Amino acid sequence: DIQMTQFPSSLSAFVGERVTVTCRASQTINNYLNWYQQKPGKAPKLLIYAASSLQSGVPSRFSGSGSGTDFTLTISSLHPEDFAIYYCQQTYNTPRTFGQGTKVEFK
Amino acid sequence: EVQLVESGGGLVKPGGSLRLSCAVSGFSFSGYSMNWVRQAPGKGLEWVSSISSRSTYIHYADSVRGRFTISRDNAKNSLYLQMNSLRADDTAVYYCARNGPGGSYEDYWGQGTLVTVSS
Numbered sequence: 726d727i728q729m730t731q732f733p734s735s736l737s738a739f740v741g742e743r744v745t746v747t748c749r750a751s752q753t754i755n756n757y758l759n760w761y762q763q764k765p766g767k768a769p770k771l772l773i774y775a776a777s778s779l780q781s782g783v784p785s786r787f788s789g790s791g792s793g794t795d796f797t798l799t800i801s802s803l804h805p806e807d808f809a810i811y812y813c814q815q816t817y818n819t820p821r822t823f824g825q826g827t828k829v830e831f832k
Numbered sequence: 833e834v835q836l837v838e839s840g841g842g843l844v845k846p847g848g849s850l851r852l853s854c855a856v857s858g859f860s861f862s863g864y865s866m867n868w869v870r871q872a873p874g875k876g877l878e879w880v881s882s883i884s885s886r887s888t889y890i891h892y893a894d895s896v897r898g899r900f901t902i903s904r905d906n907a908k909n910s911l912y913l914q915m916n917s918l919r920a921d922d923t924a925v926y927y928c929a930r931n932g933p934g935g936s937y938e939d940y941w942g943q944g945t946l947v948t949v950s951s
Contacts, residue, residue: 759937761877768927768941769869769877780939812877816936819891821867821879 727751727815731824737832744800746827748813753793757817760789760798763826764809772811773798803829834858834940836928841945848918848949854911854928854942862886862906865931867938868913870924870947880926881913896922918949 728751738744748758756776761769771780773789776796786801800807808831813824840852852868868880881892881902890902901914911928925944932939 757936761938763877768943769938770941771932771937771939774932774937774939814877814879814937819882820893821882823877823879826876 726820727754727817727822729813729815729822729824731811731813731827733827734825735828735830737830738803739832740803740805742803742832744803744807744829746798746811746813746829748791748796748798748824750794750796750815750817754815754817756792757815758789758791758796759814759816760787761812761814762807762809763812769812800829834930836930836940836942838926838928838942838945841926841947843948843950844918845951846919846949849914849916850918850947852913852915852926852928852945852947854913856909856911856928856930859930859940861904861909865889865935866904866911867929867931868902868911869927869929869938869941870922871927871944872921872924875924878924882931883911915947918947920949923947923949 730749758776760773763769777789788799790797810826810828835857837855865884867882883902899917903912927944928942929938930940
């Protein structure tokens with residue numbers, strides 16, 4: 726199975742800060758990398774697919790980059806509603822695997 | 833509006849069985865592959881199973897293979913997960929999720945249904 730490692734596991738930031746979350750795959754996954762946001766008690770929400778494509782309706786302050794094994798999710802200016810847990814996911818092969826999550830908290 | 837609504841969760845004893853359902857609306861169900869993803873309390877996301885649009889291709893996580901069965905009824909716009917020989921570590925919120933166009937991401941998710949396996 727492909728292992729997905731996210732770092733950091735948690736971070737604290739101010740509203741308005743630029744935030745970056747990194748995800749590393751244990752083997753190359755081309756661009757088969759997605760990012761999800763999850764708030765407490767809610768289902769995950771797709772933010773970015775195919776490493777860098779913004780899902781319809783997602784604010785443009787979210788962006789994704791990377792290919793191969795190393796990927797990044799960037800929030801250009803943190804909004805209050807962005808405090809959540811973020812997960813990366815590889816869909817290069819089965820089983821689809823998720824990173825362990827990055828919790829973004831208020832500083 | 834795309835909607836996915838899970839049902840069938842509840843409390844079951846170890847070794848017991850449960851059948852989850854996911855009723856969908858707002859899109860042409862028969863044209864999309866579907867997934868079940870679970871999340872144990874306080875833990876991360878775990879993909880469980882997937883099924884192609886016509887049930888031709890089915891995949892399972894190793895942790896559930898041989899115990900869980902995914903199926904769908906395109907005429908009823910419904911996805912199912914039959915869970916047998918349940919264990920305590922199957923306790924989780926179970927989400928159904930649609931594979932987006934191209935099939936390489938889950939673009940719509942249900943609200944989830946909680947399965948608790950405990951004596």
